[in-house]
Amino acid sequence: MIRFHEWIGNSWAVLFSHPKDFTPVCTTELGYMAKIKPEFDRRGVKIIGLSVDPMERHAGWMKDIEETQGVRPNFPMIADIDFAVSKRYNMLPALVSGDPATRSAADNQTVRNVFVIGPDKKIKLILVYPMTTGRNFDEVLRVIDSLQLTAKHKVATPVNWKSGDDVFIAGSVSDEEAKKQYPQGWSAPKPYIRIVPQPHG
Numbered sequence: 001m002i003r004f005h006e007w008i009g010n011s012w013a014v015l016f017s018h019p020k021d022f023t024p025v026c027t028t029e030l031g032y033m034a035k036i037k038p039e040f041d042r043r044g045v046k047i048i049g050l051s052v053d054p055m056e057r058h059a060g061w062m063k064d065i066e067e068t069q070g071v072r073p074n075f076p077m078i079a080d081i082d083f084a085v086s087k088r089y090n091m092l093p094a095l096v097s098g099d100p101a102t103r104s105a106a107d108n109q110t111v112r113n114v115f116v117i118g119p120d121k122k123i124k125l126i127l128v129y130p131m132t133t134g135r136n137f138d139e140v141l142r143v144i145d146s147l148q149l150t151a152k153h154k155v156a157t158p159v160n161w162k163s164g165d166d167v168f169i170a171g172s173v174s175d176e177e178a179k180k181q182y183p184q185g186w187s188a189p190k191p192y193i194r195i196v197p198q199p200h201g
Contacts, residue, residue, distance in 0.1 A: 002048075002076060005121050012045040012148070013117040014140065017080075017091060019108035021053040021061040025134050030061075031069025032137055039141055043148065050078040050085055052092075052100040052108055086111050105131060114140060116147065153199045154181070169194040 007013075016033070018026040033047060040047055051058065058077050066072035078085060081100050086092040091111045109131050116125040124147050129135050146157040155167040169178050169186060178186065178194060187195040 002078075007048075008046060008117065008119070008121060010119050012043065012119060012144065014040065014045060014047050014144075015050060015089075015113075015115040015117065016047075016135070017050040017086065017089075017111045017113050019052070019111045019131060020103075020105035021051050021057045022064065023105050023131075025131065026051075027061070027065055027068060029135055029137070030073045031065050031071055033075065034065075034069070034071040034073045036137060036141070037074055040144075043141070043144055045144055047075040048078060049073065049075065050080050050111070052080045052083060052086060052103065052111060054081050054100070055079040089113065089115065116140065116144060118147070118151065149198065155196070155199065164198060166195050167198050169196055 016029070018029075020026075030049060033049075037047060053061075058079060062073055062077075080086050083092050083096050083100070086108075087094055087096065091113055092108065110128070112129045112131060114125070114127040114129070114135060115123050118124050125140075125143055127135070127140070142162060145163045146161060149163075149167070150156060150170075154170040154173045156170050157167050158165075161167070169182065171192065173181070182196050189195075
């Protein structure tokens with residue numbers, strides 16, 4: 001049993017959901033997440049998966065993932081057999097009920113989400129993917145880098161930003177405040193575009 005907020009603790013978390021066990025796209029996704037889990041660990045981010053299938057089906061699926069992807073999932077998987085989590089996160093309608101075994105992946109196709117949750121237990125990002133398109137977890141890592149940076153410093157990250165690239169001084173920071181924070185100044189092609197090196201620490 002996991003109490004979600006207690007499990008997150010002071011960490012960040014990624015909850016990513018799956019419409020059904022033994023589906024090809026999700027099989028590759030769980031394998032890739034297991035391979036790159038050290039990258040999430042390095043950022044202080046916990047990973048948890050979800051499927052509406054029961055735990056015994058999860059166990060069989062884990063074997064298939066290890067066999068086909070070369071790595072066994074190394075993070076918890078929620079067996080959301082009563083659809084409680086899927087409903088609370090608005091992935092399935094409130095009226096859904098019954099035996100999850102009688103539902104197809106198509107019935108559960110909205111259960112293809114990625115939620116990034118902060119240490120304050122608030123959702124910082126929601127990505128919703130169709131069943132036919134595999135998720136890009138390298139992009140999730142990139143977004144987490146931005147979320148963690150901007151939570152600590154009053155900056156914003158531009159399009160396609162990667163850790164180490166220049167950033168913007170946040171619009172909420174006045175020029176007077178910015179001068180104290182960045183005494184070396186900033187580059188400003190327009191008054192509202194104030195570019196500085198990525199802060200560290």
